[in-house]
Amino acid sequence: MSMGPILETAQLSKSYGRIRALDNLDLSINEGMVFGFLGPNGSGKTTTLALLLQVLRPSSGSFNWFGKPQWDNVRKDIGAILESPCFYPYLSGYQNLMVSARIKEVNLAAIEPVLRTVDLYERRNDPFKTYSLGMKQRLAIASALLANPRVLILDEPTNGLDPQGIVEIRNLIKKIAGTGKTIILASHLLDEVQKVCSHFMVLRQGTKLFQGSVKDALTDQSLIEVAAADMQYLAEILVTYPGVEKVERRDDKLVFKASSMSTAQINHFLIEKKIVVSHLAKKNGNLEEEFLRILAKHE
Amino acid sequence: MKNYRPFWILVIMYIVVVILITCGGGLFLQFLKKQGADFNGIDPTLIPLYDFPDIWQNMTYLGSFCKVILGFIVVISVANEESFRTLRQNIIDGLSKQEFLWSKLLLILGLSVGATILMFLCALLMGSLYSSSGGMQQVFQSMDFIWAYFLILLTYLCFCFWVTLLLPRTGLVIVGLFLYTIIFEPFFALFLENFPYISDFIRPSTAFFPVRSLYNLIPVPFSKFLLREFQEFVSLKETMIVIGWLGVNLFLCRLILHRKDW
Numbered sequence: 001m002s003m004g005p006i007l008e009t010a011q012l013s014k015s016y017g018r019i020r021a022l023d024n025l026d027l028s029i030n031e032g033m034v035f036g037f038l039g040p041n042g043s044g045k046t047t048t049l050a051l052l053l054q055v056l057r058p059s060s061g062s063f064n065w066f067g068k069p070q071w072d073n074v075r076k077d078i079g080a081i082l083e084s085p086c087f088y089p090y091l092s093g094y095q096n097l098m099v100s101a102r103i104k105e106v107n108l109a110a111i112e113p114v115l116r117t118v119d120l121y122e123r124r125n126d127p128f129k130t131y132s133l134g135m136k137q138r139l140a141i142a143s144a145l146l147a148n149p150r151v152l153i154l155d156e157p158t159n160g161l162d163p164q165g166i167v168e169i170r171n172l173i174k175k176i177a178g179t180g181k182t183i184i185l186a187s188h189l190l191d192e193v194q195k196v197c198s199h200f201m202v203l204r205q206g207t208k209l210f211q212g213s214v215k216d217a218l219t220d221q222s223l224i225e226v227a228a229a230d231m232q233y234l235a236e237i238l239v240t241y242p243g244v245e246k247v248e249r250r251d252d253k254l255v256f257k258a259s260s261m262s263t264a265q266i267n268h269f270l271i272e273k274k275i276v277v278s279h280l281a282k283k284n285g286n287l288e289e290e291f292l293r294i295l296a297k298h299e
Numbered sequence: 300m301k302n303y304r305p306f307w308i309l310v311i312m313y314i315v316v317v318i319l320i321t322c323g324g325g326l327f328l329q330f331l332k333k334q335g336a337d338f339n340g341i342d343p344t345l346i347p348l349y350d351f352p353d354i355w356q357n358m359t360y361l362g363s364f365c366k367v368i369l370g371f372i373v374v375i376s377v378a379n380e381e382s383f384r385t386l387r388q389n390i391i392d393g394l395s396k397q398e399f400l401w402s403k404l405l406l407i408l409g410l411s412v413g414a415t416i417l418m419f420l421c422a423l424l425m426g427s428l429y430s431s432s433g434g435m436q437q438v439f440q441s442m443d444f445i446w447a448y449f450l451i452l453l454t455y456l457c458f459c460f461w462v463t464l465l466l467p468r469t470g471l472v473i474v475g476l477f478l479y480t481i482i483f484e485p486f487f488a489l490f491l492e493n494f495p496y497i498s499d500f501i502r503p504s505t506a507f508f509p510v511r512s513l514y515n516l517i518p519v520p521f522s523k524f525l526l527r528e529f530q531e532f533v534s535l536k537e538t539m540i541v542i543g544w545l546g547v548n549l550f551l552c553r554l555i556l557h558r559k560d561w
């Protein structure tokens with residue numbers, strides 16, 4: 001599924017006066033990736049997306065979409081929401097989407113399906129200013145989906161949605177990702193990134209700290225827990241298994257990094273050594289731990 | 300824009316004010332007569348306000364004071380795009396700055412054309428009702444004032460456009476523009492023109508002020524009745540200055556737009 005890079009940046013930087021919001025970002029995103037931007041508040045996620053959407057002008061550095069020169073108007077091929085939804089308050093949801101459709105040069109017939117997708121069809125004729133926060137966010141998502149774009153850029157797409165809405169949008173993103181579209185998602189909900197993204201990067205104070213695939217980060221973090229009657233002996237035997245580096249005692253279990261081992265392999269090994277386990281489980285890591293670890297490492 | 304209530308309020312306000320000013324002039328003169336006022340023994344109602352072809356000059360002169368209302372429409376329409384951040388949304392959707400510029404210039408052009416047609420119809424109507432001099436040829440003499448009127452509106456609205464781009468705070472711009480157009484520049488120009496001790500080199504510079512030059516394009520008509528000697532045509536030099544300003548204003552719109560972050 002992944003082909004050549006769809007987006008490349010080189011030394012991309014943006015300063016607001018003295019504040020360096022983005023510092024020499026080098027990034028390459030391939031077609032078909034679901035790419036998460038992680039970072040604390042004010043780390044430059046929105047700034048980066050605004051630069052990529054040509055809403056802000058970079059202070060230095062460059063980027064290109066689809067291998068086209070930077071100043072080409074490629075935004076019609078990109079569906080995006082950036083921060084809070086911005087629409088004409090006195091126009092209805094439908095009329096606002098008409099404005100977007102006119103700009104993106106898509107048929108007005110495309111409006112109805114996207115309104116249904118985000119569950120706003122019933123309220124399409126009410127003025128935007130009467131919408132709740134979550135409804136505004138849904139309209140923004142509808143507008144991003146409107147042109148059936150090659151790339152979706154979503155800045156905190158579930159911000160303000162109810163739990164059911166969050167799950168719906170998450171499933172929607174997964175469904176769209178399944179069709180091979182490229183998605184860039186900025187969020188500080190680590191759980192969200194873990195559930196939908198294939199790759200991610202971590203920003204802090206405008207600097208990229210880490211970039212990698214979610215799967216690798218999770219396997220890095222996954223652990224195996226074992227318990228048996230004689231814990232002392234269990235620990236001595238475990239360190240002899242190839243690949244096990246350090247065994248730690250946590251409560252009444254022993255814990256070690258799983259790397260690429262499976263529980264079946266461990267079980268087989270322990271049976272050979274005549275140890276009967278009372279507990280054996282693989283715990284998948286989560287992005288939150290990895291994220292905190294990355295931040296801590298760069299203190 | 301067309302669904303936005305303040306827009307229509309301003310449009311209607313403009314139409315009413317223009318009609319009042321153009322049609323109310325005669326009533327005002329009659330009112331003066333009743334009050335016993337007279338200008339050096341001339342009956343005020345005899346002032347040929349609505350005579351062709353002078354009517355074009357008289358009406359466009361009065362009408363050009365209302366341009367500030369049209370200015371507000373432009374200010375609101377541009378400032379709203381920024382305060383609702385819809386411009387940012389539209390740019391994200393793929394609107395280029397060039398297209399935005401054109402859409403607003405189209406609005407400006409539309410307003411100018413509409414206002415000019417309104418002025419033309421009002422003057423034509425009042426003229427045919429009240430003019431003592433007739434004849435097709437006289438009616439359409441001095442039509443250059445209608446063109447001048449159009450040019451003034453176009454230039455002034457472009458001026459409003461870039462000022463708003465520069466300072467996207469609706470209230471501030473509206474008050475500032477109103478004060479500047481109606482009070483500050485005319486007085487400053489008067490000051491420069493009449494205050495002693497100012498070198499004769501600076502004095503004529505008032506003709507080049509952005510708003511003053513617009514007022515100069517249609518010279519004060521009523522002095523005819525007091526001074527006998529006055530300018531009955533649109534001067535070429537002043538037209539050139541205004542066209543110059545139109546160019547400068549357009550250039551500034553473009554420049555500011557391209558250097559802005561959203």
Ligand SMILES: Nc1ncnc2c1ncn2[C@@H]1O[C@H](COP(=O)(O)OP(=O)(O)OP(=O)(O)O)[C@@H](O)[C@H]1O
Pocket residue numbers: 016019020021039040041042043044045046047048188
């Ligand atoms: N218009 C602006 N003027 C000045 N500084 C700004 C502006 N916009 C953002 N910044 C600064 O740039 C830095 C990055 O902001 P940005 O909005 O990109 O963060 P973010 O990662 O999106 O944060 P959040 O998670 O809160 O959305 C912050 O320090 C912020 O204060």
Ligand SMILES: [Mg+2]
Pocket residue numbers: 045046047083155
């Ligand atoms: Mg943000």
